[in-house]
Amino acid sequence: MVARTKTKLADAATRDAGAPTRGPSRLQADLAARILRLLKEQGAGPGHHLVELDLCQHFGVSRTPVRGALKLLAEQGAVEARANRGFVLLEPVVAAPEADPVNxxxxxxxxxxxxxxxxxxxxxxxxxxxxxxxxxxxxxxxxxxxxxxxxxxxxxxxxxxxxxxxxxLPSIDSARAQAESYAFRHALEPALLIQPTFTLDKEWLADSRAKHLAFRKRRWRDVLAIEFYEMNSDFHEGLARCSGNRYMLAAVQQQIQLRRFLNYNWEYGVARVVESIDEHLEILDALEAGRNEHAAALMKHHLTTSAHHGVMNPDHAKPK
Missing domain, CATH: 1.10.10.10 (Winged helix-like DNA-binding domain superfamily/Winged helix DNA-binding domain)
Incomplete structure (x- = not known):
């Protein structure tokens, strides 16, 4: 039983970035591994009652991931859900998988x-x-x-x-507002790259490229939407800074702010994540080669593609 559990937890923790998002999250798989390690350290025996609140306090997390981890362990045969008792251990844990280094x-x-x-x-x-x-x-x-x-x-x-x-605070909250945002960015951001004052920050470019390449290798999960958006924002704001135009920079920063909540709720799939990263890298390559006109054309294509994937459903409810 324990060997089977260890294998399934390892599989859950090592899915690649292109894999379907179904199945346990990284947090659930990691937390399940840590629960097994805790039970092993405690020498817990069959029938040991796993108390949700105690686990929440021990690991410093909320009930939702704890419940997900316990359900995962139940699916793997390590614990069992019993009426009015929650989850209980079925047999002693003699070996536990190593937990991923996740906070x-x-x-x-x-x-x-x-x-x-x-x-x-x-x-x-x-x-x-x-x-x-x-x-x-x-x-x-x-x-x-x-x-x-x-x-x-x-x-x-x-x-x-x-x-x-x-x-x-105010943010993009309708299909019309998002369409207008993309129309504005389509006019603004390619123009940034061909300003006579544009000066490429090569140190920033190298750092941005490294971050994109590293992120591309990671297994996608929903919580990465925040990190992905912040990396994406740094890319667009960094190019605006290179333009040397303070008003263009301010406009890009405002758009980043308005779009933040919308993009934290990423609904466009892992394939679009990879495409967006590749499009960013193409733009950086063109700028590094001094081909700013080509970079501007690539930016237009990037924003057009993003708008095609990203415009909200017109029937989507507005925040009240």
Whole structure:
């Protein structure tokens, strides 16, 4: 049983970036491995009761990933769900898989941030809300909710009201607004690359290329939407800085801010992630070769393709 569990957990942790997104998340697989290691260290025997709250406190995560990890272990035959008792261990753990080097709290916080973005985009979370409402809606504890809201505040997505209330700041919230955003960017961003003041920052280019290549090798999971968008934002803002035009830079920064929540809720599949990275790399290659006109044409193609994949469903509910 343990060998079978170890194999399945290893498989879950090593799917490549092009694999389907079905199945356990990396956080669930990693947490399941850590639970097995904990049970082994405790010398837990058959019938040992796994208490959700205790596991949440021990690993510093919310109930959602703990429940997912326990369900995964149940599917693999390590534990069993019993009426009114939750999950119990079926037999002693004699060997446990190594856990991936993932920060469980950070991964769980990213999961909550993505869930908040999804709720805002779907109109399920009002622009003005309290910490308690977010706790109830997402089954999250106050410390985690505060961590995530503070992070979103530093990104300019939400601001604190008097007391414990929060206000989500304006963002793209309709198909029309998104179409207008792409039309504006289509006129603006290719023009950045052919400004007479454009000066390529080669150190930034090398760093951006390395980040894109490293990200392309990672196995996609939903929480990576945040990291992907921030890398994407740095690419577009970096080119705007190279333009040497402060007004163009300010316009790009505003668009990045307005698009953030929409893109945290990534709905366009892993294939589009890889395509977007490759398109970015092509633009960087053209700029490094001094072919700015060609880079501008590639940027037009990139934005056209992104608009084709990314425009919201017109029937999508607006955030209230």
């Amino acid at each position: 469980l709290q950070e991964e769980d916080d990213q999961r909550l941030a993505v869930a908040i973005a999804q709720a805002r985009n779907a109109g399920q979370l009002a622009a003005d809300c309290t910490q308690q409402e977010i706790m109830r809606l997402f089954d999250a504890k106050l410390p985690q909710v505060l961590r995530v809201l503070r992070k979103l505040s530093t990104l300019g997505l939400v601001e604190r009201k008097a007391g414990n209330g929060w206000t989500f």
